[in-house]
Amino acid sequence: MSITAERASHTYTDLPRLMGLMTGDEKHGPAATSTLDVLWVLYDRVLRVGPQRMADPERDRFLLSKGHGPMAYYAVLAAKGFLPVEWLPEFGSYDSPLGHHPDRVLVPGAEIGSGSLGHGLPLAVGTALGLRAQGLDEPSVWVLIGDAELDEGSNHEAIAYAGPAGLDRLHTVVVDNASASHALPGGIAARFEAAGWSAETVDGRDHEALYAAFTAPHPGRPRVVVARVEPKNI
Amino acid sequence: MDTMRDRFAPVVSRLLDEDPRVAVVLAEIGTDGFAEAERKHPDRVINVGIREQLLVGAGAGLALTGMRPVVHTFASFLVERPFEQVKLDLGHQDVGAVLVSAAASFDWPAGGFTHMSPGDVALLDTLDGWTVHVPGHPDEAETLLRHAVGAGDDRVYVRLSVQSNQRGLAVDGARFLTVREGRGGVVVAVGPLLDAVLDATEGLDVTVLYATTVRPFDAASLRRATEAAGADVVLVEPYLAGTSTAAANDALADAPHRVLGLGVGRGELRRYGTVEEHVAAHGLDARSLRERITGFLAGAGARVRS
Numbered sequence: 231m232s233i234t235a236e237r238a239s240h241t242y243t244d245l246p247r248l249m250g251l252m253t254g255d256e257k258h259g260p261a262a263t264s265t266l267d268v269l270w271v272l273y274d275r276v277l278r279v280g281p282q283r284m285a286d287p288e289r290d291r292f293l294l295s296k297g298h299g300p301m302a303y304y305a306v307l308a309a310k311g312f313l314p315v316e317w318l319p320e321f322g323s324y325d326s327p328l329g330h331h332p333d334r335v336l337v338p339g340a341e342i343g344s345g346s347l348g349h350g351l352p353l354a355v356g357t358a359l360g361l362r363a364q365g366l367d368e369p370s371v372w373v374l375i376g377d378a379e380l381d382e383g384s385n386h387e388a389i390a391y392a393g394p395a396g397l398d399r400l401h402t403v404v405v406d407n408a409s410a411s412h413a414l415p416g417g418i419a420a421r422f423e424a425a426g427w428s429a430e431t432v433d434g435r436d437h438e439a440l441y442a443a444f445t446a447p448h449p450g451r452p453r454v455v456v457a458r459v460e461p462k463n464i
Numbered sequence: 465m466d467t468m469r470d471r472f473a474p475v476v477s478r479l480l481d482e483d484p485r486v487a488v489v490l491a492e493i494g495t496d497g498f499a500e501a502e503r504k505h506p507d508r509v510i511n512v513g514i515r516e517q518l519l520v521g522a523g524a525g526l527a528l529t530g531m532r533p534v535v536h537t538f539a540s541f542l543v544e545r546p547f548e549q550v551k552l553d554l555g556h557q558d559v560g561a562v563l564v565s566a567a568a569s570f571d572w573p574a575g576g577f578t579h580m581s582p583g584d585v586a587l588l589d590t591l592d593g594w595t596v597h598v599p600g601h602p603d604e605a606e607t608l609l610r611h612a613v614g615a616g617d618d619r620v621y622v623r624l625s626v627q628s629n630q631r632g633l634a635v636d637g638a639r640f641l642t643v644r645e646g647r648g649g650v651v652v653a654v655g656p657l658l659d660a661v662l663d664a665t666e667g668l669d670v671t672v673l674y675a676t677t678v679r680p681f682d683a684a685s686l687r688r689a690t691e692a693a694g695a696d697v698v699l700v701e702p703y704l705a706g707t708s709t710a711a712a713n714d715a716l717a718d719a720p721h722r723v724l725g726l727g728v729g730r731g732e733l734r735r736y737g738t739v740e741e742h743v744a745a746h747g748l749d750a751r752s753l754r755e756r757i758t759g760f761l762a763g764a765g766a767r768v769r770s
Contacts, residue, residue: 287530334558346548352520352524352553357528359507359525360529360531387515
């Protein structure tokens with residue numbers, strides 16, 4: 231089966247089955263799917279990317295910083311034809327390109343390897359700077375992080391720089407499943423707003439709300455969308 | 465004489481003019497030298513503030529888009545503090561950059577241990593695929609900076625220091641140079657320690673090799689030197705003692721040999737003062753070096769005679 235032939239048939243409703251190829255179960259708890267709706271809306275409606283465009287300098291860049299629990303990410307990449315569905319069942323095995331944290335060198339469509347928390351946002355800042363320096367004005371840069379990942383200080387170096395630097399092509403999605411033991415004082419959006427970002431908090435399961443938040447204009451400022459989902463520990 | 469660091473901004477500013485892939489990333493330190501370049505290339509001279517994790521991460525992000533980032537601050541804040549960014553954002557992401565450090569092992573002794581980085585090269589040795597240049601003179605620094613930036617998408621470290629030899633040699637960014645030939649041992653002098661090694665070995669029957677590119681380690685030149693001079697090897701390095709001992713052993717693995725690794729000691733001196741005082745405290749002045757080198761080579765003779 232060719233990648234493109236299968237892609238055409240995949241919709242949002244196929245994602246549990248694709249994840250099931252990795253987890254052995256089509257039913258998934260909130261933790262495994264916390265990023266699923268965000269990823270789907272981005273890849274289905276927002277990102278200007280595609281399996282044939284990975285060498286195109288004009289493509290959007292999506293950096294998955296929260297590399298833990300990448301099943302939803304691999305399922306979306308498979309659904310969109312970046313990688314073959316046949317790879318999914320071997321998830322995590324020695325010969326599989328699909329690890330429990332993604333490796334950009336091995337995974338078609340992955341812009342970065344991740345796993346150690348707090349690396350994606352600084353890399354995204356540099357990516358935005360690199361595109362600007364080359365006069366590539368069209369591509370947007372997206373990075374997905376988790377609410378507990380915000381504990382890492384490297385994020386705060388990036389947040390504090392990107393706002394004043396006016397990196398308006400930079401977009402951060404914080405998937406908030408309340409997993410941080412010590413939540414950010416004042417809330418996540420406020421942390422970004424204090425650094426000059428445009429910020430919005432939405433229901434991370436509501437596709438229309440996500441789409442609206444992802445596509446709202448934010449001239450001169452980087453944008454953060456906090457996508458709230460079910461708490462991890464309930 | 466000007467310093468290697470005085471050459472850094474002018475050389476890289478010219479490279480910014482010549483090559484649109486080049487970008488400079490700074491964390492406050494060293495921004496003054498790039499004021500004019502920043503006016504000419506506002507999008508390619510980037511100061512992220514005092515944020516060293518972001519310094520390396522953003523440099524790597526630039527590389528992900530195809531740029532050639534030159535990332536600069538003091539060695540302790542470039543290699544040690546953001547070491548995981550060096551390991552993952554560059555190595556694991558499989559992108560390149562040129563890291564250019566200043567302050568070296570003890571360029572600012574009065575600044576104390578927080579601004580000393582004798583372990584930088586040893587740390588990079590835990591990673592794969594790094595080229596490490598240790599110039600011994602501002603002219604060599606200029607040459608090696610150009611080599612580093614021009615090295616495709618390689619990961620390259622350039623270690624600048626205020627320590628310097630009196631004159632620069634024609635270094636090529638790869639090989640050791642043979643400075644003196646003898647038959648009773650090989651002394652490898654790294655970067656700014658060449659003058660002290662030449663003074664220390666004056667009148668001794670030893671070969672002196674001069675190394676300004678230490679990684680990859682020029683095993684072929686060392687092996688060749690030992691053919692005539694014998695396989696007693698002394699390494700004299702301006703960073704942590706023994707950093708290249710394993711590389712020298714590997715180069716000579718198929719022959720009986722002895723290696724003495726001299727360099728900066730591991731122990732924290734907790735002293736301020738001058739560079740010269742720290743050189744002497746670590747036994748890297750010409751007199752101490754001569755004593756240690758002759759002692760080691762005499763030991764070889766005793767072993768052979770017994």
